[in-house]
Amino acid sequence: MHDELFPRPAAEIAPGAVHIPGWLDDAAQRRLLADCRQWAKPPAGLRTVRMPSGGEMSVRSFCLGWHWFPYGYARTVVDGDGSPVKPFPGRLGELARAAVARAYGRQAAAPEYDIALVNFYAAGSHMGLHRDADEKSDAPVVSLSLGDTCVFRFGHPGGRTRPWTDVELRSGDLFVFGGPSRLAYHGVPRTRPGTAPPGLGLTGRLNITLRVSGL
Numbered sequence: 543m544h545d546e547l548f549p550r551p552a553a554e555i556a557p558g559a560v561h562i563p564g565w566l567d568d569a570a571q572r573r574l575l576a577d578c579r580q581w582a583k584p585p586a587g588l589r590t591v592r593m594p595s596g597g598e599m600s601v602r603s604f605c606l607g608w609h610w611f612p613y614g615y616a617r618t619v620v621d622g623d624g625s626p627v628k629p630f631p632g633r634l635g636e637l638a639r640a641a642v643a644r645a646y647g648r649q650a651a652a653p654e655y656d657i658a659l660v661n662f663y664a665a666g667s668h669m670g671l672h673r674d675a676d677e678k679s680d681a682p683v684v685s686l687s688l689g690d691t692c693v694f695r696f697g698h699p700g701g702r703t704r705p706w707t708d709v710e711l712r713s714g715d716l717f718v719f720g721g722p723s724r725l726a727y728h729g730v731p732r733t734r735p736g737t738a739p740p741g742l743g744l745t746g747r748l749n750i751t752l753r754v755s756g757l
């Protein structure tokens with residue numbers, strides 16, 4: 543938001559991990575949310591992910607381009623309705639390249655982004671510490687947040703141990719992690735229900751990660 547009393551500065555949270563508060567303006571947030579509402583519809587729509595342990599993730603998810611399941615990628619929803627995953631829109635590729643350029647500077651290489659993994663956090667949803675390690679590319683992960691604020695915990699590649707940094711991700715924030723932080727453990731211990739911008743029209747939180755499959 544532009545009218546904050548204390549503007550939040552961009553910050554490098556760990557080597558190669560950059561937080562850009564308020565990167566998406568209100569109109570861009572509304573457009574991305576409207577697109578997500580369309581993409582979330584069946585077939586290959588919003589679903590609950592069952593882990594090999596038998597538990598269910600508390601977030602609900604859908605993918606574009608490649609379908610993520612524990613632990614790999616497929617072109618169809620192999621652990622759901624079996625439908626082909628929806629195509630990855632070129633617009634999201636442009637958004638990802640712009641995000642990487644914003645985070646690392648214009649000289650950054652611009653690989654072909656081909657995955658969107660979208661997670662919806664209702665009140666009480668969370669995500670344990672994990673690595674995004676199923677891609678065969680070391681291109682940075684681009685994370686965009688809409689709706690409720692969350693606590694995003696960002697650690698290191700060595701394990702689910704301290705040190706880590708808790709960052710507040712708000713609606714419109716960009717977080718990019720690549721380089722030495724590409725395989726860092728991270729998670730979302732909690733969201734803050736009711737903190738979404740009133741004008742957005744979203745109850746809960748959406749996170750969109752854009753990735754390069756290398757597949």
Ligand SMILES: O=C(O)CCC(=O)C(=O)O
Nearest residue numbers: 659661674694730749751
């Ligand atoms: O919701 C977030 O901010 C992070 C999501 C995440 O880590 C993932 O989808 O792998």
Ligand SMILES: [Fe+2]
Nearest residue numbers: 672673674728
């Ligand atoms: Fe992740």
